[in-house]
Every structure is written in structure tokens, then in C-alpha cells.
Amino acid sequence: MFTSVKEESILSLGEVELITSIKDWLREISPPCPQGIGDDCAIIDTSQINQQLLTTDSISYGCHFDHTVSAKQAGAKLINRNLSDIAAMGGHPGSALLNLLCGSNLRIDWLRDFIEGIRQTCKTYSISLIGGDISTLPAGQFTAALSLTGHLEGPPLLRRGALAGDAIYVTGTLGGSIYQKHYSFEPHLAQGQWLAQSKFCSAMMDISDGLAKDLKALIPDGCAAHINLESLPVSPDAHRRASESGQTAQAHAFCDGEDYELLFTVKRTVDLSQFIRRWSEQFPTLPVSKIGELRKTDTKAHYINSKTKEPLPWLKAFEHFTE
Amino acid sequence: MFTSVKEESILSLGEVELITSIKDWLREISPPCPQGIGDDCAIIDTSQINQQLLTTDSISYGCHFDHTVSAKQAGAKLINRNLSDIAAMGGHPGSALLNLLCGSNLRIDWLRDFIEGIRQTCKTYSISLIGGDISTLPAGQFTAALSLTGHLEGPPLLRRGALAGDAIYVTGTLGGSIYQKHYSFEPHLAQGQWLAQSKFCSAMMDISDGLAKDLKALIPDGCAAHINLESLPVSPDAHRRASESGQTAQAHAFCDGEDYELLFTVKRTVDLSQFIRRWSEQFPTLPVSKIGELRKTDTKAHYINSKTKEPLPWLKAFEHFTE
Numbered sequence: 001m002f003t004s005v006k007e008e009s010i011l012s013l014g015e016v017e018l019i020t021s022i023k024d025w026l027r028e029i030s031p032p033c034p035q036g037i038g039d040d041c042a043i044i045d046t047s048q049i050n051q052q053l054l055t056t057d058s059i060s061y062g063c064h065f066d067h068t069v070s071a072k073q074a075g076a077k078l079i080n081r082n083l084s085d086i087a088a089m090g091g092h093p094g095s096a097l098l099n100l101l102c103g104s105n106l107r108i109d110w111l112r113d114f115i116e117g118i119r120q121t122c123k124t125y126s127i128s129l130i131g132g133d134i135s136t137l138p139a140g141q142f143t144a145a146l147s148l149t150g151h152l153e154g155p156p157l158l159r160r161g162a163l164a165g166d167a168i169y170v171t172g173t174l175g176g177s178i179y180q181k182h183y184s185f186e187p188h189l190a191q192g193q194w195l196a197q198s199k200f201c202s203a204m205m206d207i208s209d210g211l212a213k214d215l216k217a218l219i220p221d222g223c224a225a226h227i228n229l230e231s232l233p234v235s236p237d238a239h240r241r242a243s244e245s246g247q248t249a250q251a252h253a254f255c256d257g258e259d260y261e262l263l264f265t266v267k268r269t270v271d272l273s274q275f276i277r278r279w280s281e282q283f284p285t286l287p288v289s290k291i292g293e294l295r296k297t298d299t300k301a302h303y304i305n306s307k308t309k310e311p312l313p314w315l316k317a318f319e320h321f322t323e
Numbered sequence: 324m325f326t327s328v329k330e331e332s333i334l335s336l337g338e339v340e341l342i343t344s345i346k347d348w349l350r351e352i353s354p355p356c357p358q359g360i361g362d363d364c365a366i367i368d369t370s371q372i373n374q375q376l377l378t379t380d381s382i383s384y385g386c387h388f389d390h391t392v393s394a395k396q397a398g399a400k401l402i403n404r405n406l407s408d409i410a411a412m413g414g415h416p417g418s419a420l421l422n423l424l425c426g427s428n429l430r431i432d433w434l435r436d437f438i439e440g441i442r443q444t445c446k447t448y449s450i451s452l453i454g455g456d457i458s459t460l461p462a463g464q465f466t467a468a469l470s471l472t473g474h475l476e477g478p479p480l481l482r483r484g485a486l487a488g489d490a491i492y493v494t495g496t497l498g499g500s501i502y503q504k505h506y507s508f509e510p511h512l513a514q515g516q517w518l519a520q521s522k523f524c525s526a527m528m529d530i531s532d533g534l535a536k537d538l539k540a541l542i543p544d545g546c547a548a549h550i551n552l553e554s555l556p557v558s559p560d561a562h563r564r565a566s567e568s569g570q571t572a573q574a575h576a577f578c579d580g581e582d583y584e585l586l587f588t589v590k591r592t593v594d595l596s597q598f599i600r601r602w603s604e605q606f607p608t609l610p611v612s613k614i615g616e617l618r619k620t621d622t623k624a625h626y627i628n629s630k631t632k633e634p635l636p637w638l639k640a641f642e643h644f645t646e
Contacts, residue, residue, distance in 0.1 A: 001394070001433045002463050009427060009428045009429060011427040015457060021435070022434075030452055036451065042420070042453035054418065055420075055454060056420045058424060063459050094367070095365070097378075099381055103325065107325065109331070111333060115349060118349070119348065128352055128353070128359065129353055131364070133379050135466075137383060141460075142324070145422040
């Protein structure tokens with residue numbers, strides 16, 4: 001079942017190819033996106049009026065959080081990660097199922113605080129926790145998976161839908177989430193709902209693994225994203241991280257994961273100054289930045305520096321199952 | 324987060340008390356059963372006509388399967404465990420989300436076969452796999468959690484609902500599942516649906532942890548289950564197990580887990596011979612056995628030997644988080 005030969009292990013595929021392989025292996029039981037694998041949530045077509053969403057995300061000790069994060073913060077993060085996926089479809093959250101998998105040497109008071117983090121966050125967003133499962137892992141291990149339902153009150157905003165000429169926007173600031181933001185972010189539910197209903201946008205997703213990896217999903221065939229590096233909303237923590245890593249703050253803003261900001265495209269037919277005005281009226285405290293636009297290309301590069309016209313050197317963001 | 328002091332760890336609570344504690348900690352975000360924790364599935368009340376079900380279950384290497392079980396069998400088991408929960412409500416299955424958590428040294432061909440087991444089983448029951456998540460665990464580890472939707476075409480058959488005087492029935496045979504049945508069982512969907520619609524029954528669940536643990540959930544306050552040991556449908560594998568363990572085959576039938584049979588109560592007002600005739604017409608190849616009945620009691624014992632009137636000595640079935 002396990003192997004020390006890299007070529008035989010899933011390490012040789014990496015996360016992206018692994019997901020593609022699984023979709024291939026599943027064949028006819030894997031419906032096309034967005035009814036199936038490939039967007040932030042799956043859409044269950046209960047009716048045309050009130051489409052249901054379903055998403056799942058997990059957190060593991062040692063991977064998504066460590067001893068520097070409190071139990072309450074870890075619990076809140078599990079809910080907020082899933083909420084960010086609902087937000088990225090323009091949806092409203094509903095009910096949750098919790099899968100707890102842990103070693104039996106887990107402290108009772110730690111678990112109580114973890115559940116308290118879940119409770120507080122669910123209460124904030126009117127989510128009910130309606131069921132789950134508990135199972136044993138070896139001592140010292142903890143993983144929690146959450147499945148969350150949601151619903152749409154209008155058409156969803158999918159990852160696919162952008163066209164050449166559309167502008168690329170991102171909310172908030174990016175990079176250096178490792179210091180704090182990865183457990184203290186707030187899912188942008190109201191913003192996602194507004195963007196889905198406003199008709200300004202052609203595509204949307206959340207940034208969970210890093211712009212460098214996630215933005216690819218929004219780029220239509222035959223296009224590249226022309227990025228204006230000076231417009232990248234670099235966070236103070238990206239600067240702090242740069243001072244420690246030796247890389248640039250822009251590189252951290254472009255490649256660091258766990259920002260949980262919304263990444264979306266605004267249709268080329270939209271008056272961008274009108275869009276920005278409307279956004280600022282709605283969400284005066286959350287900045288939004290135009291970081292570039294989609295253009296037709298003959299090259300294979302996904303990301304082009306809009307000033308130098310050279311491909312951007314940063315292609316790698318966080319990916320499971322890589323060395 | 325982890326502790327070597329037993330009293331501080333979840334080991335000191337055990338699974339049943341742990342679930343009760345979590346429900347208490349969740350407070351107002353935990354709706355009452357069956358809209359919340361406590362039955363085989365949660366019911367999401369989308370409408371009175373077509374109630375939706377949601378359930379989740381996981382399998383871990385080293386806990387729910389080991390190297391003697393093929394990857395395909397493990398994949399099939401993950402689906403079938405969840406289907407058994409849908410069956411236990413009288414429901415019809417819908418769409419699934421898959422959470423994979425594994426060490427990056429997992430063999431690609433093993434995972435492909437695991438997914439093939441999922442695919443074949445989903446195809447059999449017309450389930451779509453619509454989304455999921457993949458995440459890293461330490462080398463040598465594998466856990467998969469599945470969430471499954473379903474729907475009811477009539478009123479559900481819940482765990483609560485039985486009354487004193489109702490007869491206790493179980494499908495199939497019990498015990499010794501460790502040899503084979505735990506990975507080769509078929510979920511009793513058609514039977515669950517028929518029982519829910521036939522109006523013969525007052526309560527139902529599936530046996531996943533063993534009769535000794537699970538039957539408690541069907542016993543109303545102030546009652547005990549009077550068990551006729553001679554009527555227990557003891558499987559050939561329970562006899563085999565008894566010859567190795569030194570315990571009786573009846574003890575294995577009563578206490579072994581992972582039978583995934585349906586356990587239900589038939590209303591005291593029902594003509595039992597008519598019920599059996601109707602069952603046999605519907606399901607001629609699946610036996611059903613009356614193993615006892617519910618009676619009012621003043622004692623604390625859950626299970627009484629109906630012949631000797633003494634409490635049954637077997638109280639322990641499989642429980643996570645016990646020594």
C-alpha cells in the first residue's frame with residue numbers, strides 16, 4: 001500500500017495531477033463541473049430557483065496548524081475554510097457535518113476549546129452542525145474534516161466564465177499569512193454574494209493555495225494573465241516574510257498560500273471606475289485591487305509581467321504531495 | 324494538545340460520552356435529532372415532501388481495514404458504510420464528497436484501485452461523486468472520509484419511536500464479521516426503504532458497532548430489551564470466531580461490530596406472522612429474525628435474557644477511544 005520508490009507513489013504526481021487522475025479513474029460517476037469536481041463547491045441541482053451547494057475541507061495538525069495556534073483558532077479555521085469556498089460561489093451557508101479523526105491521547109480540554117471555536121464561528125454565520133463521525137488515529141494525531149451545505153439565491157459565479165479582455169481583481173492584501181492571517185481570516189461571504197448578484201463579474205474563486213497556483217483556474221484556453229506587479233496588494237506580513245526569507249515581498253504575495261481572499265474577473269464590457277465606486281459603497285473597509293487582465297497569447301506562460309512582457313518567474317504555490 | 328495522563332485524555336471519556344460532550348459543547352448550533360446529531364443520518368428539512376438526508380463515515384488504515392483487505396474492497400467499504408446509514412433511515416442515496424488524507428508515500432496503483440472500488444459501488448447505487456478534498460498525513464497513513472446525501476420519499480424511520488411491547492427484529496446473521504463480512508456486506512437499501520414505507524415498524528438503525536452497543540439506542544426510557552438468545556441469528560463466522568476466542572458464538576453475535584444489518588422494532592399492534600409473510604414475499608433471500616421484545620422494567624439493565632429473566636452479561640461492543 002505504501003512505497004519508498006518515489007515513482008510509484010503519489011508524490012510523483014503532485015496534487016494537481018492527482019486530482020485529475022482521480023477524476024479520470026472515477027469516470028462516469030464524476031459529473032462535469034460545476035455539478036462535479038473542479039470548482040470551489042459542487043452544485044446539486046435541486047431546482048433552478050434554489051440551487052444547493054456542497055463543499056468539504058479538512059485541517060490536520062502539523063499541516064494546517066501547529067502548536068502555535070490555539071484549539072479555538074483551529075476550530076474556527078476549519079469552519080472559515082469551508083465558508084470561504086461557499087463565498088467563492090456567491091452562496092449562503094447552511095448545515096455542517098464534522099468528521100473527527102484523532103489519537104486517543106488528545107486532551108479533553110483541547111477538544112472542548114476546538115469545538116468552542118467551531119461553535120462560535122457557526123453561530124456567527126447561522127450554521128447548524130447536524131452530524132458527523134468520530135474515529136481513532138494513532139497517538140499524537142489529529143485531523144478534522146468538515147462538509148458544509150449552502151445555497152444560491154441566484155446564478156453561481158463559477159471559476160470558468162472569464163474571457164480575454166476581462167480584468168483580474170483580488171480582495172484584501174496577499175502574502176505572509178503564516179504569521180497570523182491563516183487562522184484569523186474572515187470568509188468574504190457578503191462580498192461573494194454581492195459579486196455573484198451584481199453581474200459585473202465573469203468568474204470567481206477563493207485563494208487558498210496561493211495566487212500563483214489558484215489563478216490558473218480562471219484563465220481561459222489561449223489566454224495568459226498579464227500581471228501588473230506594482231498593483232499587487234502586498235501585505236505588511238509579506239514584507240516581514242521577505243525580510244526573513246530573502247525573497248521579494250511581491251513573490252510572497254504571489255506565491256504564499258492561505259490568504260482566503262476572493263479572486264475574480266470583471267467583464268471587459270464593465271466600466272471599471274463604476275465597479276470600484278459601487279464596491280467602495282458596499283464594502284468601504286475591504287480594499288479591492290485590479291492586478292492585471294486576461295489577454296490572448298501564443299505562448300505557454302500563464303503569467304506575464306505586463307510591463308516587461310516577460311513571463312513571471314513565480315509558478316509554484318502551496319501544493320500537497322510535493323517535496 | 325496531547326497528554327499521557329489518561330484522565331485528561333479523551334480515552335477517559337470513551338466514544339459514547341465523547342459524542343454527548345461534543346453535543347453539549349456545541350450548544351445552540353446543535354439542533355435536536357433527527358435534524359441534528361443522534362440518528363443514522365441527519366434530516367435537512369428542505370420541504371415536507373422530499374426531505375434530504377446527510378451522513379458521513381470514514382475508514383482508516385489500521386482501524387477499519389488492514390493489509391488483508393484489497394484497495395478495491397476498502398473503497399467499496401467506504402461507500403457501503405455510508406449507504407448503510409442511508410438504508411437505516413429508509414432513504415435513497417444521492418451525491419458524495421470524498422476527503423482523502425494520506426501520506427505521500429501511498430502507492431498510485433493502490434489509490435487507483437481504491438477509487439475503482441468507490442466507482443463500482445457508486446455506479447451500482449447511482450451515486451455521483453461530486454467533490455472532495457485531498458490533504459497530507461505523515462508517511463504510512465491513510466484515512467478517507469465520505470459525506471453522502473440522500474432523500475426520503477416518505478416519513479423517515481428513526482431510532483426513537485419504539486414503545487413497550489414492540490418486537491425487536493434483525494436482518495441477516497450476526498457475528499464474526501472480521502473474517503469477511505466487514506468488507507463484503509451489501510447495504511440493505513431496498514429493505515430499509517420498504518420498512519420505512521410499510522408502516523409495520525416503529526424504529527430502525529443499522530448495526531455498525533455491534534448489537535450490544537447499538538440496540539441501546541432503540542430502547543425507550545423505562546424499558547429493557549428482553550432477548551431470546553435461541554433466536555439470535557448466529558453466523559457461521561461467529562461460530563468460527565468462538566472456536567478461536569473461547570467465548571460463545573452467541574456472545575460474538577451479540578457483541579461483534581461491523582455487521583451492517585438492519586435492526587428494527589415492529590409495532591406491538593402488528594400481526595407478526597403477516598409481517599413475516601410480507602417480508603418473505605419482498606425479500607425471499609434475506610432472513611429476518613425476531614430476537615426479542617421491549618418490556619417495561621424497574622431495573623437498570625438494558626438487556627434481559629427472556630428465559631432466565633437475568634441481565635445479559637454482554638454489554639460491550641466496539642467503541643472508539645477505549646482501552
